[in-house]
Amino acid sequence: MSVKLNILRQEGSNQPISWDIRKSPHILISAPTNSGKSYFIRYLLSVLKIHSIYSTCIILDYKQGTDYWQWRDKENVFLGDSVYDGFDKAYKIFEHRRNNPDKKYPPFFLIFEEYQSTVESISKKADKEAFLQKVGNLLRLSRQVNYHLICICQRIDASAFPAGGRENFSTKISIGRLSPQAKQMLFPDDEDINRNKGQGEVNIQFDGQPVIEARTYTIRDMDKAEQLITDLLSRGLPLSNEAVARSP
Ligand SMILES: Nc1ncnc2c1ncn2[C@@H]1O[C@H](COP(=O)(O)OP(=O)(O)OP(=O)(O)O)[C@@H](O)[C@H]1O
Numbered sequence: 001m002s003v004k005l006n007i008l009r010q011e012g013s014n015q016p017i018s019w020d021i022r023k024s025p026h027i028l029i030s031a032p033t034n035s036g037k038s039y040f041i042r043y044l045l046s047v048l049k050i051h052s053i054y055s056t057c058i059i060l061d062y063k064q065g066t067d068y069w070q071w072r073d074k075e076n077v078f079l080g081d082s083v084y085d086g087f088d089k090a091y092k093i094f095e096h097r098r099n100n101p102d103k104k105y106p107p108f109f110l111i112f113e114e115y116q117s118t119v120e121s122i123s124k125k126a127d128k129e130a131f132l133q134k135v136g137n138l139l140r141l142s143r144q145v146n147y148h149l150i151c152i153c154q155r156i157d158a159s160a161f162p163a164g165g166r167e168n169f170s171t172k173i174s175i176g177r178l179s180p181q182a183k184q185m186l187f188p189d190d191e192d193i194n195r196n197k198g199q200g201e202v203n204i205q206f207d208g209q210p211v212i213e214a215r216t217y218t219i220r221d222m223d224k225a226e227q228l229i230t231d232l233l234s235r236g237l238p239l240s241n242e243a244v245a246r247s248p
């Protein structure tokens, strides 16, 4: 079964751009502040609710701003300092799936806002290394178990990723102005990218193909979008018998 989600539209033609979550399991998003990152994630979450009836997710947001505040009591939303617990929970779901790889799993999405700042906030070197190792495992090994990582960064540099980790993001998105540094991180091989983008304006690349210019969709009815997200989050975590590791 393939799941294709129309997440963006092409610049100019407005043709939908679809994300095939099987082919391209993980997304790396880099976008400066106020460029429309969270707005785009809202759209994406609403699409997940509508088009993928069994999908579940965990949202981590270290910033603890207003974006996810209304959902703070949901078991799958972790804000501020609780993001580390949220990450552990998400990692357990991955480990359990990996240990039982023969089963079929519905899509699971780990939505990791403020990824770079979260990693930088880990003060002990050993803790940080352990964290990056887990991120690396997720990126390399989760495709077969229908587990998808969406990392969102305001700034982006190599120190926040495990060695070789970035190459495992087969979909790369930049929203808004693309700094020379972010260009180097996301699209090092493309020389003639239009970096001069505004709010909601996107460069996207799938699997090393040419970069496509795109736009985020407008959310026509924000109340409805928020209701869809509430419904998605109310699905809870993946089935508890799936998520709980077997006792030894
Ligand atoms: N495609 C769009 N159409 C209309 N308004 C948009 C669009 N994208 C973003 N906005 C508006 O722009 C503002 C900034 O967007 P958003 O909060 O998503 O930015 P952000 O990149 O997440 O910023 P921050 O770094 O503060 O988290 C919001 O008021 C949002 O509603």
Ligand SMILES: [Mg+2]
Residues within 6 Å of the ligand: 037, 038, 039, 067
């Ligand atoms: Mg935001």
